[in-house]
Amino acid sequence: MDANKISVVINTYNAEKFLKRVLDSVKDFDEIVVCDMESTDNTVAIAKEYGCKVVVFPKGDCVSAEPARTFAIQSATMKWVLVLDADELVTLELKEYLYEHISHKDAAEGLWIPRKNYFMGRFMHSTYPDYLLRFFIKEDTTWPPYVHTFPIVKGRQEKIPAKRKELAFIHLANENVRTMVGKTNQYTESEVEKKKNKNYGIAALIYRPMFRFFKSYILKGGIRDGKAGFICACYDGFYQFIAVCKILEKKYRKEI
Template sequence: MMNQHGISVIIHTYNAEQHLERVLQSVAGFDELIVCDMESTDATLAIAERHGCRILTFPRGEHRIAEPARQFAIDRASCDWILTVDADELVSPELRDYLYAHIASEQPAAGLYLARRNYFMGRFLHAAYPDYVLRFFRREQTTWAPYVHTLPVVVGEVARIDKRRHELALEHLANDSVAVILRKTNDYSDNEQIKRSGKHYGVAALFLRPLVRFTKSYFIKGGCRDGVPGLIHALLDGVYQLVMVAKNIERRQGKP
């Protein structure tokens, strides 16, 4: 039976033992904890079982991203409201209380964008804050497409939590290195080709998209305040766009 006044927390995992203990501790006060696992081979499932989580298995197959498993887990949740959390994100007690107050209000928005704090090379990134992610929503009014970097589609009003409420932001524990970002760039840009299959980028995009992304990250969003790590991260943002456009052109020319 659906719990109309409860919140199910969904965490998607694949070999997520590094941070999972802390993440599950941070969401202990919610009505239902679901770990949707993509066939982990480390201690992920043992940690989830120790915390009393409901465990769902989504076959990993050729998937390298969590999005294909999102709708699978949402459809199987027991509560009317869903909070999706990555296996390296912490939920503060203040955010938990805020979400329960929200669903108890007279006319709650059907979805909420949550701010997220990100780190790189040991530094908090001003350019990556608030990094809004749509992670809280009504179950019956939401669908999530199985493509990388897609947001759920929520039928109804969607609001944003004020970015000045730092205590309500998700804390992203990942402190990515350059090597990790480059690996993600290759994986994610491959998956982007599916979502952008109708796009036809030209040669100009090889220059313009990286330049625009670097300018936005470094100057407009404040990466220049983060020293050398901010400069490197902004450049890597530009590299992502370059790789994504190059693969689009390669695909249209029929190259393997």
């Protein structure tokens, strides 16, 4: 296993929309592994066209890529792994930064990488730097099978400075309200499992959405993003409301 080589790992399901652009952005890495969850569109054909190593993980009841992450990582053959979603671009500056990083003997085993998110065509200050632990050594790394989780990496971790915006992932999924609401039902199901031991009361239906709105709009700067920032902050509060509703429903539901 070459210590100075990097595998790019991309989890996919019906990801043809952005996949060519994503693969173009990582074509100069040493290996590209596409872990597909039984796509029904042209995702696999595109991956093969680019010479990617394609592995398949049964979709089953999965609503996110997380259950397949560990399998995908273990399918890579290089010492270092960069994990991408199928709607994220890697800049040339980030690629060069990663190879420079692994050239040092005392390189941190994990790197948190910032990501630029967009909504209604605007860069969202309220979500930046949106740090993701996506670059790490392959050995002994695992990933919990729940949505919005991070890998468990043995060793030292560092963050790429947020001010280095040229090193951030570019998130192509310029989401609209329809898409966000559609994902809400899927993602909050996983939230219920992750937070099953939380002792929420009815008051959480009020204070958690309100705090999330305040955090997004005021503390994280969504107010600078105009109407898009206000809508996004409202959605963040709505997401929390639905998540808490489902947690309380599971806790108090009685069979008829």
